[in-house]
Structures are given as structure tokens and as C-alpha cells.
Amino acid sequence: MTSTSHSHLADPESPRRTTLSFDTPSGERRTTPARLAPRESRRDPRLPQLIRSGILDDKAQSCVQVWLTTADAANPAARALLDRETGNALRLHRVFREPPNASLFPRIIGHELDTPEPYLLYEPPRGFPAARTHVMSATDLRPLARGLMQALSLLDGQDLVPLGISPGTVLWDGTSLQLWGLEAMVRTGRPRIRWGRTPYCSPEQRRAEGLTDPRDGVWSAAQVLYQLVTGRPGPADRAPADLASHRVLAETLRGAFAPLARDRPTPAALLDLLEPGASGRLALDAPADESRPHREAFEQTLRLKRQAPAAEPHDERDGAAAGEVVCPYCLENIQLDLGSLFVTDSRMQYQPLNPSGIANPLRRQDIMRGAVQKCTADPDFPEHFIPVPYLTYGKPLTIAMVGQSSTGKSHLLTQMIAAITDGGLEPFGLQWQSVNPAQHARFVRERVQPLRDGQVLDHTSGVGLDGFARFVESLLITDARGQVRPVAFFDLGGEDLVRTDSALRFLLGVDAMVFVVDPALALPLPQLDHAREHLGLAVNRDGDLAFATVLDRLPKNGPYLDVAAAMVLGKADLLRFQPPVDRWLGEAPPTALDPALSHEESADVYALLRRLAGQAWLRPFDTIRRCTLHVSSATGGQEAEGRYPAGSGPRRVLEPLLSLLAMHGLIDVPGGAEAFAVGKAPALEAVPLSDASDSPREETM
Numbered sequence: 001m002t003s004t005s006h007s008h009l010a011d012p013e014s015p016r017r018t019t020l021s022f023d024t025p026s027g028e029r030r031t032t033p034a035r036l037a038p039r040e041s042r043r044d045p046r047l048p049q050l051i052r053s054g055i056l057d058d059k060a061q062s063c064v065q066v067w068l069t070t071a072d073a074a075n076p077a078a079r080a081l082l083d084r085e086t087g088n089a090l091r092l093h094r095v096f097r098e099p100p101n102a103s104l105f106p107r108i109i110g111h112e113l114d115t116p117e118p119y120l121l122y123e124p125p126r127g128f129p130a131a132r133t134h135v136m137s138a139t140d141l142r143p144l145a146r147g148l149m150q151a152l153s154l155l156d157g158q159d160l161v162p163l164g165i166s167p168g169t170v171l172w173d174g175t176s177l178q179l180w181g182l183e184a185m186v187r188t189g190r191p192r193i194r195w196g197r198t199p200y201c202s203p204e205q206r207r208a209e210g211l212t213d214p215r216d217g218v219w220s221a222a223q224v225l226y227q228l229v230t231g232r233p234g235p236a237d238r239a240p241a242d243l244a245s246h247r248v249l250a251e252t253l254r255g256a257f258a259p260l261a262r263d264r265p266t267p268a269a270l271l272d273l274l275e276p277g278a279s280g281r282l283a284l285d286a287p288a289d290e291s292r293p294h295r296e297a298f299e300q301t302l303r304l305k306r307q308a309p310a311a312e313p314h315d316e317r318d319g320a321a322a323g324e325v326v327c328p329y330c331l332e333n334i335q336l337d338l339g340s341l342f343v344t345d346s347r348m349q350y351q352p353l354n355p356s357g358i359a360n361p362l363r364r365q366d367i368m369r370g371a372v373q374k375c376t377a378d379p380d381f382p383e384h385f386i387p388v389p390y391l392t393y394g395k396p397l398t399i400a401m402v403g404q405s406s407t408g409k410s411h412l413l414t415q416m417i418a419a420i421t422d423g424g425l426e427p428f429g430l431q432w433q434s435v436n437p438a439q440h441a442r443f444v445r446e447r448v449q450p451l452r453d454g455q456v457l458d459h460t461s462g463v464g465l466d467g468f469a470r471f472v473e474s475l476l477i478t479d480a481r482g483q484v485r486p487v488a489f490f491d492l493g494g495e496d497l498v499r500t501d502s503a504l505r506f507l508l509g510v511d512a513m514v515f516v517v518d519p520a521l522a523l524p525l526p527q528l529d530h531a532r533e534h535l536g537l538a539v540n541r542d543g544d545l546a547f548a549t550v551l552d553r554l555p556k557n558g559p560y561l562d563v564a565a566a567m568v569l570g571k572a573d574l575l576r577f578q579p580p581v582d583r584w585l586g587e588a589p590p591t592a593l594d595p596a597l598s599h600e601e602s603a604d605v606y607a608l609l610r611r612l613a614g615q616a617w618l619r620p621f622d623t624i625r626r627c628t629l630h631v632s633s634a635t636g637g638q639e640a641e642g643r644y645p646a647g648s649g650p651r652r653v654l655e656p657l658l659s660l661l662a663m664h665g666l667i668d669v670p671g672g673a674e675a676f677a678v679g680k681a682p683a684l685e686a687v688p689l690s691d692a693s694d695s696p697r698e699e700t701m
Contacts, residue, residue: 164183521538
């Protein structure tokens with residue numbers, strides 16, 4: 001971090017006058033006239049962020065603005081870097097609000113990221129970079145080292161590893177330290193990335209080997225301290241040869257220069273060398289875990305689900321003859337009828353098809369794949385057509401998106417299907433093919449491509465029937481065993497569900513559901529007020545009306561509804577700096593389904609909704625036996641004037657679908673689909689409560 005002077009702002013002609021509107025750390029919106037310095041610098045020549053000083057006139061508050069030009073902001077990697085810095089700044093502000101810990105890190109004033117030139121604002125740096133000091137006295141070195149190890153210990157307690165510690169990011173004002181470089185702080189256990197300068201980055205970090213470790217920062221800190229004592233950099237891969245001749249370093253940095261992280265001391269161990277007992281006092285200052293009682297409620301709910309008798313196996317095709325499937329519209333049993341086939345002409349009008357006149361088998365197969373069959377199973381039902389492959393590959397899997405019209409479920413479904421077509425299912429042993437090529441091409445052209453280009457989609461117009469469940473797309477999914485199954489996606493509009501009984505009738509034959517939670521409707525957080533104002537929404541403590549309508553109509557044959565379900569906290573970009581959403585949005589796309597990780601994400605989302613939104617928003621999870629919870633963002637940011645400034649950057653859009661496919665046996669998971677859905681019972685839970693309480697021998701064991 002380069003210290004920036006504010007003296008040139010005294011010239012009334014030099015500043016650039018503007019108005020800034022940004023979110024504060026408390027989540028409130030602040031709008032103020034501002035004067036920004038015309039001179040700017042690049043904080044690090046290798047990084048895109050620019051920095052300039054300024055004054056916020058509403059409070060005559062000096063500030064430093066870190067920002068991206070429009071050209072740099074068009075690069076998703078540059079935006080991600082500024083996002084990471086902002087998230088770390090907000091997290092440290094939230095956890096370390098009081099001195100002395102608060103003074104160890106930069107203090108954020110506010111941020112505005114969903115704009116063509118995103119930025120964040122800091123209070124001015126305190127002190128000057130250690131790089132300006134040639135040699136530091138032992139008197140100053142000890143408190144600086146103590147402050148540095150205290151900062152590292154606090155970061156370790158937050159599972160953060162600073163990758164960018166150097167003489168340029170360690171600031172010193174003569175009495176205390178301030179550690180910058182928040183853009184280079186990543187979560188513990190993430191794959192190492194090449195970051196920083198030699199010799200300050202650890203040997204493993206320089207080679208991008210293994211996973212990040214808190215002791216990566218110990219190496220960097222040791223190198224900074226060595227340079228401050230000797231006036232020269234140390235070796236890049238081993239301890240300095242003259243370390244023993246510098247008493248303060250030899251006493252403090254025992255093992256800190258070990259080439260491997262596992263051989264270095266932890267930040268807390270080094271802090272206790274400098275100030276005995278200091279690490280224990282830091283642990284006592286750690287904030288309480290507010291989510292704990294809500295996570296316990298989640299585990300109790302799962303325990304009750306496991307103990308409840310399983311529902312009788314139900315097949316909506318009961319009574320159907322061989323080769324019949326359930327029409328997803330009229331819910332009647334139908335089968336392939338070669339006399340009722342149609343294809344579309346150049347004007348998209350249905351024309352009858354007689355496949356018996358097509359002698360070439362390859363041509364016949366291709367034409368049949370694009371054909372539809374007119375369903376006449378219910379003569380009183382409006383005219384509707386079913387793709388032929390939907391009728392020829394066995395029982396289809398129908399998946400319905402549920403939520404009010406503002407939830408973003410149509411954007412989520414679009415990105416979910418786009419992720420499939422991009423090969424997102426391949427790591428899980430699944431292959432896909434469109435059921436109807438023309439229909440799929442139209443979906444890509446009208447939905448996927450505009451959204452990827454940054455356009456905001458209109459509400460789903462659908463290609464089905466007005467007033468009924470809107471059919472969006474269908475795919476043929478081939479599992480690892482070579483079994484092919486049609487998967488059809490439907491969008492249940494909240495208004496239709498409340499208004500029309502015909503839409504609800506569709507629910508009687510649905511196989512899986514995705515309930516999309518709009519955080520602006522559910523969570524009374526101040527940082528969502530701006531989005532609520534923009535969308536014309538208000539917090540609803542009674543839950544989503546569409547959820548309640550669907551759950552009341554689904555057929556029930558046991559203590560729980562047995563349809564497979566996933567609850568999705570959508571528009572998660574609105575909460576990308578809110579724990580635990582920040583953690584899950586930062587997770588890399590999975591290449592295998594991990595039941596333990598799925599369980600952890602479900603517990604986190606459940607606890608967040610229960611603590612902030614209330615139990616009504618969790619009714620799908622409480623009512624449906626097999627239900628997982630997820631964090632997802634279809635766009636990665638908020639719209640501005642009908643577009644997404646950085647384009648749409650979907651994050652974790654496929655995970656809810658993967659969960660549903662696992663529950664239906666299309667993806668094999670450790671422990672089986674049942675354990676994946678409701679968790680694995682601990683050993684003690686398997687002991688009947690009556691037996692455990694009646695047996696005195698159990699109490700003595």
C-alpha cells in the first residue's frame with residue numbers, strides 16, 4: 001500500500017467534484033458530494049486497481065478511493081479482485097470493530113461495485129510503508145513484530161491467509177502497525193496461487209503447490225522483519241545464514257524460514273514468544289457464534305426426518321400401460337402414437353408428420369427427434385404438444401421452479417441449463433442431448449445468449465400454455481450406466497399458482513422442485529434496502545406465498561412430503577459479503593458430490609434463514625423429507641439500466657440440480673441417495689430412545 005498525500009486537495013481548482021453513492025459497512029446507503037484528486041496511481045504495477053485520495057464533503061471526511069476504470073472493470077478477474085478486497089475489508093470491520101484490534105487493518109468507509117467503474121473507500125492509511133525504512137532499530141522492531149503476529153493470529157482465527165505481506169503492505173507510524181493488502185487475503189485451505197514478490201512469498205506459494213496455510217504468512221512476515229533489521233532481502237527458499245547474529249530475530253523467528261509450511265510455527269506461537277499469553281487473550285475476544293442454536297435446530301429437524309417412517313414408494317405412472325408416461329400438462333397417461341405426430345414448418349406452424357413414408361432410418365430418427373405429438377388424452381384440456389423423445393425414453397423427470405415473479409428463478413433456470421450445455425454434468429458421469437433441437441436452439445438464442453451478453457431477461461414467456469405450468473426446456477440425460485432419461489424443466493409463476501387451479505394441478509405429477517428464496521423479500525438486512533427500493537419490494541415475514549400454495553397442494557402420503565426438493569437462496573450476489581454466503585460463493589465448482597459439504601452448506605443456509613428471515617421461509621425444508629439448501633447467483637451482480645455492467649457471471653447455479661439428480665439416482669453419491677438427502681444417522685441415534693433410557697447398563701458405559 002502506497003501512502004497518499006492529501007495536500008494537493010487544498011487547491012480548489014485541482015479536485016474533480018462528483019457525487020458518490022455507496023453502501024456503508026452497516027449496510028446503509030450514503031450519498032455525498034465528493035472531491036477526488038485528479039492525480040492517481042497504481043497501487044501495485046501488476047494489479048489493475050487505481051488509488052486516489054479524496055474528501056467526502058457531507059462529513060468533511062478524508063478518504064482513499066480504490067477503483068477500476070471501465071476498461072479494467074470489463075475484465076471479470078479484475079472485478080473479482082476488487083470484490084475479494086471489499087469482502088475482506090467488510091469482514092474485518094465486522095469482526096474487529098474495537099481497538100486495539102481494529103487499528104491493525106484498513107478501515108473501510110463504503111463500496112459501490114455494481115457500476116461500470118466500481119470502487120471502495122477507505123479511511124486514509126495510518127503510517128508509512130516499511131519499504132521506506134532502510135534499517136529499523138530494535139526498539140521499534142519488537143512492537144512492530146508483535147503487531148504483525150497479532151494481525152496474523154487474528155486473520156488465522158477468521159480462516160484468512162494474507163498472501164501479499166511485503167514491506168509495501170506493512171505500515172508503521174512509530175508506535176503501531178497497520179497491515180494492508182486485503183486483495184491478497186484468501187481462505188485457509190484453498191489451492192495456493194502464485195502471488196507476491198520474492199522473497200516475501202513462501203516457496204510453496206511461489207510454486208502454487210498445495211493448499212493455503214496460515215504459516216504462509218509467517219514466512220512473509222519473517223522476511224519483512226529480516227529486511228527491516230538488515231536492510232537487505234533474505235534468501236527465497238531457506239533461513240538467512242546470518243540469522244543467529246541478530247538476537248531479536250533469532251529469538252523470535254524460530255523455524256519461520258522453514259521451506260515447508262508444516263515445519264514453521266503458527267502465528268499464535270510466535271505471538272506468545274513476543275508477548276506470553278497474548279494468543280489466549282485474542283481467543284477470548286473472539287465474537288460469539290450467533291448461528292449455533294439455529295444449526296442445532298437444523299440437525300434436530302434432520303434427526304426427526306430420519307426417524308420418521310419412510311413414505312410408501314409412489315409412482316405417478318401407477319395404472320399406466322407399458323410404454324405410457326404422464327403428460328406433464330394434462331396429467332393423463334399417454335404413449336407414442338405415430339398417427340398424431342407433427343413437425344414445425346418455416347413459419348413455426350405445426351404440420352402433420354407420417355413417419356411411415358420415411359425409408360431412410362437415419363433420416364427418420366433425426367426427424368422423429370424434432371417431432372411432437374398432439375396429446376388428446378383429455379379432450380376438455382386446451383391443445384398441447386409433447387416432444388416425441390419425451391415419450392420414448394421411459395419415465396421423464398419433471399423439475400419445477402417455484403417462487404414469486406421477482407425471485408430471479410427464470411434467470412437461475414436459464415443459467416442452470418446453460419451450465420449443462422457447457423459440459424457441467426460431465427464430471428459427474430452424465431451426458432446430455434436436447435429433446436427437441438429446434439426448441440433448444442430457440443431457448444439458447446432467446447434466453448442464454450442475451451443473458452450471457454449482460455442483458456436482463458424479461459419474465460419467462462414460456463413455450464407452453466398460458467395459465468398452466470410453463471414448459472421451458474427438456475433434455476435427455478444419460479447417466480454413468482448408460483440409462484437415458486428425459487428431464488423437463490418448468491417455471492411455476494407465483495401469480496399463476498395463486499390465480500389458477502390448472503397450474504396447481506400440474507403439481508400432482510411433479511418429481512422434483514426448486515424453491516427459490518429472494519433475499520430482498522426474506523431478509524431484513526439494511527444492505528438489501530437499496531435493492532428493495534429499486535424492485536419495489538418489502539420484507540415478508542410470512543414467507544413466499546408461492547411456496548405455501550405449492551406445499552398445500554402437493555400429495556402427501558406420510559408425515560413428510562416425499563418429492564425431492566432443493567431450496568436456493570438466490571440473488572446471492574446481493575449478500576456476497578455476508579457470512580456464510582461469502583464462503584459458499586467463493587467455493588470452486590465441484591467435480592464430485594460430497595455429502596459432508598452438502599450437509600454443511602444446507603446447515604449454513606438454514607441457520608441464516610432461521611436467524612434472519614424466520615421459520616416461515618423454511619417451510620419447504622420442514623415439510624419435505626428430502627430437501628437440501630443452496631447458495632446461488634444467476635448473474636453475479638445487480639443490473640444497472642437494464643444491463644449487468646460486467647456481464648452475467650453465474651455462480652453455483654448447477655449445485656441445486658446436481659442434488660436433485662442425486663436424490664433420483666442419476667448420480668451415485670457416497671452413502672446412497674437417502675443418506676445424501678437426510679444425512680447419515682450417528683451411531684447413538686440408531687439406538688432406540690426407549691431402549692437407551694430403560695437400560696441402566698447404557699448409563700454406565
